[in-house]
Amino acid sequence: MAKLKIDVNDLHKSYGKNEVLKGITTKFYEGDVACIIGPSGSGKSTFLRTLNGLEVITSGTVIVDGFDLSNKKTDLNQVRQEVGMVFQQFNLFPNMTVLDNVTYAPLELKKMTKTEAHDKALDLLKKVGLEDKADAMPEMLSGGQKQRVAIARALAMDPNLMLFDEPTSALDPEMVGDVLKVMQDLAKEGMTMLIVTHEMGFARKVANRVIFTDGGEILEDSTPDQLFDKPQHPRLKDFLNKVL
Ligand code: ADP
Numbered sequence: 215m216a217k218l219k220i221d222v223n224d225l226h227k228s229y230g231k232n233e234v235l236k237g238i239t240t241k242f243y244e245g246d247v248a249c250i251i252g253p254s255g256s257g258k259s260t261f262l263r264t265l266n267g268l269e270v271i272t273s274g275t276v277i278v279d280g281f282d283l284s285n286k287k288t289d290l291n292q293v294r295q296e297v298g299m300v301f302q303q304f305n306l307f308p309n310m311t312v313l314d315n316v317t318y319a320p321l322e323l324k325k326m327t328k329t330e331a332h333d334k335a336l337d338l339l340k341k342v343g344l345e346d347k348a349d350a351m352p353e354m355l356s357g358g359q360k361q362r363v364a365i366a367r368a369l370a371m372d373p374n375l376m377l378f379d380e381p382t383s384a385l386d387p388e389m390v391g392d393v394l395k396v397m398q399d400l401a402k403e404g405m406t407m408l409i410v411t412h413e414m415g416f417a418r419k420v421a422n423r424v425i426f427t428d429g430g431e432i433l434e435d436s437t438p439d440q441l442f443d444k445p446q447h448p449r450l451k452d453f454l455n456k457v458l
Pocket residue numbers: 229234252253254255256257258259260261
């Protein structure tokens with residue numbers, strides 16, 4: 215039995231009067247590669263952000279890698295060391311070289327010595343196909359290259375799980391494949407990954423689970439074949455008709 219990594223129970227999240235998550239209950243296990251799909255505004259980003267403490271939970275429980283995020287005493291910095299996150303907009307430090315972007319957190323949080331952090335960063339840049347860009351500034355990179363640096367930066371902390379929020383949505387089409395390839399390699403290595411994406415081909419090929427959310431609820435959660443070939447919920451059928 216795979217290890218339980220994320221345990222979410224009746225999670226509600228409101229912004230003022232706007233209830234954005236309306237009782238999410240789900241579990242993720244070690245090695246799960248789950249793609250989360252659904253219309254814009256359905257709460258996908260909010261859900262991901264609750265999983266590393268970027269959003270305060272309104273009610274319910276969220277336990278990530280043994281840390282209870284519903285408990286105010288939980289040290290969120292500790293949680294975030296275990297949970298890597300990659301955003302649509304890369305969020306690289308613009309005034310640092312690629313290498314410094316990747317070594318920054320491990321050095322700052324004293325997780326590694328300078329030599330270790332440096333060697334590890336070069337390994338990771340190699341893994342994402344950017345070892346020759348170590349000394350470049352982010353502004354010199356394409357969007358796809360920036361996103362691969364952002365993935366390397368998240369991996370530099372040796373996270374236990376990775377969250378991706380539309381990692382390829384801001385990219386020119388010809389850049390998307392390289393980023394998805396890096397993610398597919400990570401999945402093959404057994405990384406636990408939750409990926410909000412509109413890349414249905416990727417979801418079908420790489421995910422073991424696909425989750426459809428709409429209106430702040432999970433309406434369907436099944437294998438890619440089941441979800442794409444035999445969608446049950448009318449709103450999922452409607453959504454797939456629009457995007458496929
Ligand atoms: P998705 O990622 O599926 O497009 P979001 O989680 O970004 O959806 O947003 C869900 C809803 O929550 C939207 O109605 C959005 O306007 C609202 N929302 C998201 N973030 C905030 C915020 N920081 N403050 C207020 N409302 C927000």
